[in-house]
Amino acid sequence: MKCQHCGKNEATFYYKSTVNGRTTEAHVCPHCAEALGYTKAWQPMRRGFFRDPFALLSDPFFDGFASRLLTEFPAPGNTLREAQEAVEQPREEANLLSEEERRSLDLQRRRNALQLQLRQAVDAENYEEAARLRDELRALPQ
Numbered sequence: 314m315k316c317q318h319c320g321k322n323e324a325t326f327y328y329k330s331t332v333n334g335r336t337t338e339a340h341v342c343p344h345c346a347e348a349l350g351y352t353k354a355w356q357p358m359r360r361g362f363f364r365d366p367f368a369l370l371s372d373p374f375f376d377g378f379a380s381r382l383l384t385e386f387p388a389p390g391n392t393l394r395e396a397q398e399a400v401e402q403p404r405e406e407a408n409l410l411s412e413e414e415r416r417s418l419d420l421q422r423r424r425n426a427l428q429l430q431l432r433q434a435v436d437a438e439n440y441e442e443a444a445r446l447r448d449e450l451r452a453l454p455q
Contacts, residue, residue, distance in 0.1 A: 318345040326351065424453055 316324045322342035328351045330337045339351070346352050410418070427450045434443040 314340055316342040316345050318349065420453065
């Protein structure tokens with residue numbers, strides 16, 4: 314089989330990748346595999362993990378994950394103090410709605426809750442509760 318990338322050399326390298334459910338397959342020669350970067354992920358594995366006990370901290374295969382753990386996260390004491398300070402500060406309440414609109418929304422929420430309870434009482438054949446809820450709904454201002 315010929316290389317799918319250059320079309321000249323014999324394809325001895327098979328690469329398969331699945332990202333977000335989409336699978337990509339490639340049959341390429343070793344030269345094209347190197348040029349396309351298909352072989353770079355395997356280099357750190359070939360060197361072995363036992364060469365240096367601290368090598369994993371800066372290893373490009375792990376993208377420096379362990380070294381970032383040591384430098385990017387704040388000390389727990391600082392985080393706790395910042396969280397406590399944030400809680401202690403009073404929050405300013407933004408008046409997004411006027412008092413009349415707020416009352417209207419509260420009334421509508423109450424009406425919706427009573428209607429839902431009424432339907433549930435009727436479905437459960439609890440007619441005494443349904444009658445009480447019906448009367449309460451009728452007593453609400455329009």
